[in-house]
Amino acid sequence: MKKVVVLGSTGSVGRNALDVARRLPDEIQVVGLAARSNWEVLREQILEFRPSVAALVDPGACQNLRKTLPNGATRLVEGLDGILDDVLEQEADVVLAAITGAAGLPTTLKAVEKGRRLAIANKESLVMAGKRVMALAREKNAEVVPVDSEHSAIFQSMRGSRSSEVTRLLLTGSGGPFRETPANELQGVTREQALNHPTWKMGPKITIDSATLMNKALEVIEARWLFDVPPERIEVVIHPESVVHSMVEFQDGSVIAQLGLPDMRVPIQFALTYPERRPLEIDRLSFPEISRLTFEEPDRGRFPALDLAYRALETGGTLPAVLNAANEQAVERFLAGTIRFPQIASLTRQVMDHHDAIGEPEIPQILEADRWAREEVDRCLS
Numbered sequence: 001m002k003k004v005v006v007l008g009s010t011g012s013v014g015r016n017a018l019d020v021a022r023r024l025p026d027e028i029q030v031v032g033l034a035a036r037s038n039w040e041v042l043r044e045q046i047l048e049f050r051p052s053v054a055a056l057v058d059p060g061a062c063q064n065l066r067k068t069l070p071n072g073a074t075r076l077v078e079g080l081d082g083i084l085d086d087v088l089e090q091e092a093d094v095v096l097a098a099i100t101g102a103a104g105l106p107t108t109l110k111a112v113e114k115g116r117r118l119a120i121a122n123k124e125s126l127v128m129a130g131k132r133v134m135a136l137a138r139e140k141n142a143e144v145v146p147v148d149s150e151h152s153a154i155f156q157s158m159r160g161s162r163s164s165e166v167t168r169l170l171l172t173g174s175g176g177p178f179r180e181t182p183a184n185e186l187q188g189v190t191r192e193q194a195l196n197h198p199t200w201k202m203g204p205k206i207t208i209d210s211a212t213l214m215n216k217a218l219e220v221i222e223a224r225w226l227f228d229v230p231p232e233r234i235e236v237v238i239h240p241e242s243v244v245h246s247m248v249e250f251q252d253g254s255v256i257a258q259l260g261l262p263d264m265r266v267p268i269q270f271a272l273t274y275p276e277r278r279p280l281e282i283d284r285l286s287f288p289e290i291s292r293l294t295f296e297e298p299d300r301g302r303f304p305a306l307d308l309a310y311r312a313l314e315t316g317g318t319l320p321a322v323l324n325a326a327n328e329q330a331v332e333r334f335l336a337g338t339i340r341f342p343q344i345a346s347l348t349r350q351v352m353d354h355h356d357a358i359g360e361p362e363i364p365q366i367l368e369a370d371r372w373a374r375e376e377v378d379r380c381l382s
């Protein structure tokens, strides 16, 4: 029986993780849940899974939940402190980090500090502080197992091989809803069009990131730290069918890939049950039905986010955290309807241009760079 804490349980990854737990009742015990404010969904999850402790960051939402929750075994706690001091303090084998955005960093660090296995979906915390997170994981003997489908594919493809045998990581991406949209039309695309991902159903932030290719950009940085491979050996390949989830090239020219229909329960379950592989009743690939798989180069002119990621990695220090925060802020503005689609990348670049990066930053300096970048987006807009 693996004891699992799900952070971000009310979101897309969190709900998929609980579906995995529901299907493996003899192997996975949910011992902790946490979310920001969605108390109605958290309430249902508490009633179904009966964790020892659950947290909501938002105090008002927590009060609403407390009023309607029958007296029972689950202890309800409030705020980020509730997650750090209660949810993450209890005995657990795996912490699934599925909070979205930079907000996930403190909990990622705490999970690793406690020496838990970190099943990491929250790529933003690795983008901001990947070097620190991985160093702490080594020090505390905490396993870090990827949940992002691309990184899970790489992790699975590398099983049984030495990292010194790897020559390239090939990250695949669908290309998003605007893969074929001409540059001059990107200015007019709507929020609804951007939220209409062709192959994956995900939360709003990552869906917009997929449309700008910033998601792939963040994944390049994530892969750099997860697999300790230098940026020049990480490449992005557009693969509209989203069947090949990513590939690893080895020094003899062999390429090993992981394939499957797009379903996040596959990488989530693998991260929870690893090193075991358990059955999962989902649709199977039919190669004759798919008939062909296609690959193309990303268009870096229409989608400048990729170049920003390589630049952030080359400069290092606080610049990746600045890229991440500026993007997060710009995505919020786009979702609120106050900026246009191409401004997400142009604002992010502007903020990066204005930043004096600090090399080898400590966590407080990373958090300060994050704060500065969000304010700088607003300054650029005013």
Ligand SMILES: NC(=O)c1ccc[n+]([C@@H]2O[C@H](COP(=O)([O-])OP(=O)(O)OC[C@H]3O[C@@H](n4cnc5c(N)ncnc54)[C@H](OP(=O)(O)O)[C@@H]3O)[C@@H](O)[C@H]2O)c1
Binding pocket: 007, 008, 009, 010, 011, 012, 013, 014, 034, 035, 036, 037, 038, 039, 057, 097, 098, 099, 100, 101, 103, 121, 122, 123, 124, 147, 148, 149, 200, 201, 202, 203, 204, 205, 206, 264
């Ligand atoms: N969705 C996917 O298929 C997918 C695939 C690969 C990687 N990822 C990564 O996984 C992470 C989650 O993505 P998602 O699509 O599941 O996002 P989502 O659907 O928007 O869910 C986000 C979750 O995080 C919680 N949350 C947000 N801010 C929080 C805060 N400040 N403190 C505590 N909890 C907070 C939300 O709670 P409320 O519901 O209460 O707001 C919700 O439970 C992201 O880093 C994303 O890049 C997602």
